Amino acid sequence: MDIGSIVGAVLGWLLVFIAIAMGGGSGFFNAPSILITVGGAIAATLIHYPLPQVMAVVKVARKALFVKEQDYMTLYDQLTDYAVRARRDGLLALEGDIEQLTDPFMKKGFQMAVDGNTMEVLRSVLEDDLAAMQERHIVGQGIFKALGNYAPAFGMIGTLVGLVAMLQNMSDPKSLGSGMAVALLTTMYGAMVANLVALPTAGKLEQRTMEEVALKTMVIEGIVAIQEGHSPRIVEEKLRAFIPPSIRQKTIKD
Amino acid sequence: MDIGSIVGAVLGWLLVFIAIAMGGGSGFFNAPSILITVGGAIAATLIHYPLPQVMAVVKVARKALFVKEQDYMTLYDQLTDYAVRARRDGLLALEGDIEQLTDPFMKKGFQMAVDGNTMEVLRSVLEDDLAAMQERHIVGQGIFKALGNYAPAFGMIGTLVGLVAMLQNMSDPKSLGSGMAVALLTTMYGAMVANLVALPTAGKLEQRTMEEVALKTMVIEGIVAIQEGHSPRIVEEKLRAFIPPSIRQKTIKD
Amino acid sequence: MDIGSIVGAVLGWLLVFIAIAMGGGSGFFNAPSILITVGGAIAATLIHYPLPQVMAVVKVARKALFVKEQDYMTLYDQLTDYAVRARRDGLLALEGDIEQLTDPFMKKGFQMAVDGNTMEVLRSVLEDDLAAMQERHIVGQGIFKALGNYAPAFGMIGTLVGLVAMLQNMSDPKSLGSGMAVALLTTMYGAMVANLVALPTAGKLEQRTMEEVALKTMVIEGIVAIQEGHSPRIVEEKLRAFIPPSIRQKTIKD
């Protein structure tokens, strides 16, 4: 479960509600204004992206926020352990362990190595897998970025609709203030949807993708190095480069 | 027929019309304002892009919205079936099927393979085809993006024209409000054209291009792998990487 | 002569003038405002780009608007015709035709091929030529893009000068409106220069460059394929990929 995202979301909305409460509190909630801003942004995103991908985005976001963080060190220990045993007893000695693996990507890679595929075939199949995954993730980020761009635009459209309506009915100058206040609400909602929901979620998805790419690249390089029969020392050096130094220094004693 | 685009377009315009109706309803339609915003954006796009390409853009957009979505799984089944038969009976055994193919890209590729062209020639001709297609599609997206940039600009020009006219004839302060309301309409139209029509359509075209590139790349890799005589298992692995996991998991049982 | 650019320019300016005429007509022309906006944008562009290149830009723009459009099909027919004859009679049989060629790029390429240069030398010299041409064209586009960025900036500077002057002399509140109207004119001019002249022209130059690159790449690939002695069928396949499908379908019967 991603604590940072929860802390950030709670903190952000709390601050906005405190600011609203200090500003008098009432009159900041306006259902039609929310409808035009949020609904308009979703409508534009539906035209922009294929329907199945927009519908899949909730699942993608949930995964970004609730899936437990991957662990560089466990992966490092596992791969270097395999390297030592493969060097000592041969690749086939790993066959039993490989069948227990839960990560399908790693399982597939080691199975191909044990099956005797050449390093070129192995690397090409795994890198194709990784590239295809990246391409699909980019769509998920793109949907949130699109929401983050369309929300302020529809906020502005809503404000313009409100301003035009207000300016055309200026018979009662006293209502001017409240009319303008309502008009500005959509701009405010647009900025909030963009900066508290859509853009940060797009960013988190991007970070997750990068992390997953780093971990999967570590797996590819590890399998290839093991298959090529490099010494465990070289495998360790190669893998260690993928671990962020903060994690590395805490756990590896050189 | 692309349901998402239709749902999005209907929803978006409906929301804007509801907002307008709630704002009083009348006075939001102004023919000259529409003319300057939409006409100006089209005029700038005509200078920007060659005439034949601007005129072809309607056909391109219709294709993006109404052509039925391609199907990864059918293509996957077809290519893996060919791989099995080519491995068993030789490439020439596919000759009959190839003549029945409706997709010109795939037909051309398999014909070249059957004709005995080397893998290098085959890949180079098909990749040139694909690259040329991409380059042409990018022009279509570019035209909608240009419309999406010029529309708000001409909306602003229209608003400035209106403001200057209003400020120069301030004899009657009562008309100030309605003058400003009319002036703001072009900005509103510009934002609507950009965010409900031009930019989302450009986005959908981009998605379609990416999907088509993914499918055609899958075809190229499949033909090359079949021609090289890889085992059906390797061909399957290679092709599966191009299928989005959501589709894959629903239909392939590992 | 590029009809699209002319239609676009005439239409765009017409619409703006109609909008102005409807807004009262008088008072929209202000010589000093034009001077600060257009002059300032040109001044900044002169600092930004080398003088000879800024002075050459008028010629570049005229070429983009008035040079007749290149013809994919003529080039395709010519190259495939050469391919057939070179295959039948040898490359030297083309020597007479090559001397008649008017396009210096194609002439140079075929002369090098006939002179017996290797494919590597030939491709490297022609691709260097093409890359150098592209680099020079990018400067032309850059100048119009710079104009399109500086014009709104100087429009804003002019408006700020006008606003400050107006606010400092508020003795007569009646002149407030007309003072502000004049101040806003420079912003309007800036947006018009950018969106009706500079940015669309930069875009048209970019399209022309892309078209020229596509045609010249087609020439390079054609000459190399002919020199390598590929069969006319392969040469045709390679060249056809460079032709936009709309043109292709109208004229080639598969």
Added chain:
Amino acid sequence: MDIGSIVGAVLGWLLVFIAIAMGGGSGFFNAPSILITVGGAIAATLIHYPLPQVMAVVKVARKALFVKEQDYMTLYDQLTDYAVRARRDGLLALEGDIEQLTDPFMKKGFQMAVDGNTMEVLRSVLEDDLAAMQERHIVGQGIFKALGNYAPAFGMIGTLVGLVAMLQNMSDPKSLGSGMAVALLTTMYGAMVANLVALPTAGKLEQRTMEEVALKTMVIEGIVAIQEGHSPRIVEEKLRAFIPPSIRQKTIKD
């Protein structure tokens, strides 16, 4: 200790405080406004980036500002000295010096060279290290850039909250001015956080990363050239290219 950053920070804040003092002084500090701007920007950044990385960013920034600047010339002298000795006495003669090295990157590289690893393995391990470092640094810059983008956005949200509150309670027109003043404060804070803290720090981190990459690339090229047994003259030529010319001219006499 980076003098430029300190001079810049002191100068920037001083200027802003002088401007505030000249503007009357009081009323520019508003705790809730600071909370919504700074707190909101941090909240959005927490959703955007993983928690450990956001928490590590303070350490990263301190390192960028307080770590002493690296020295091209010392590194150059050291590497060329090693090149001379390795050429004369063989690589193993360096073993004693290598154990004294404090820079872990350089130590690892020379140890691998002395251990007889091939040039390919050596270069690949060190370049992986360097690429992984770059990828991690980019996250640090990204966090400050995100802060620099979210701070003005939350400044605008705060201003909109203030404006809406003010417009809804216009009973006392006298309070209008001060209400609007408070509303504008958040926009001002947002611009200050972005342009005096977040964006310049992101920039400094980027510069530091580039410098570190240049120095580490110099180390890689130096080790590889020494291991390959190039003449000291060639090693010198290769290394000199990495030194900025201002430093180079002061110290090297050609």
Added chain:
Amino acid sequence: MDIGSIVGAVLGWLLVFIAIAMGGGSGFFNAPSILITVGGAIAATLIHYPLPQVMAVVKVARKALFVKEQDYMTLYDQLTDYAVRARRDGLLALEGDIEQLTDPFMKKGFQMAVDGNTMEVLRSVLEDDLAAMQERHIVGQGIFKALGNYAPAFGMIGTLVGLVAMLQNMSDPKSLGSGMAVALLTTMYGAMVANLVALPTAGKLEQRTMEEVALKTMVIEGIVAIQEGHSPRIVEEKLRAFIPPSIRQKTIKD
């Protein structure tokens, strides 16, 4: 001496001063406003870039404006002359001329060629040199671009400080206009610093870098082609591609 930059700078400032003079003239100069805008932008740039590089930027800008323009044709004549003589008398015949060369880059390249270094070593050393030069120039451009981004930001901060001060002291409504006029001055200064100084200078530096890269690439390709013993005709063809066609057509008769 770069005439274009001088003409542009004089013209730009003249136009702004004329506009100011027409606006009444007095009250447009405000020392504290200049201080916050220019000083703030410099302060942020000092945090952003290392101190030595910010201090070197004046020298860099002077070089961009006052160093005489390089000459493609002289370089072309010199290199083709060398090509003819090297083909006839051997590379060593050039030794005397090489010692007279004033351009250190060209001298170094020819000396390495004469010393019998292989083409790979030669190209790699010179291209490293060129890449390192480019990287350093990019910092110079970056500093002016940073100034061009921070100046409008501090202009806006200054305006917000002025507006808040004005709104808090609205006791005298008559001073409202002049207060707002002073507040807007910083925005105006920021736009002027950015669009008349910083951004165009960054652009000119970029153009100069591109020109220098083109000339140095021409030198590299020339030396390599001469060393490889290509015929003078091929060397000429290769070099000619680097000359802009406007210069080429004036001076070379094909």
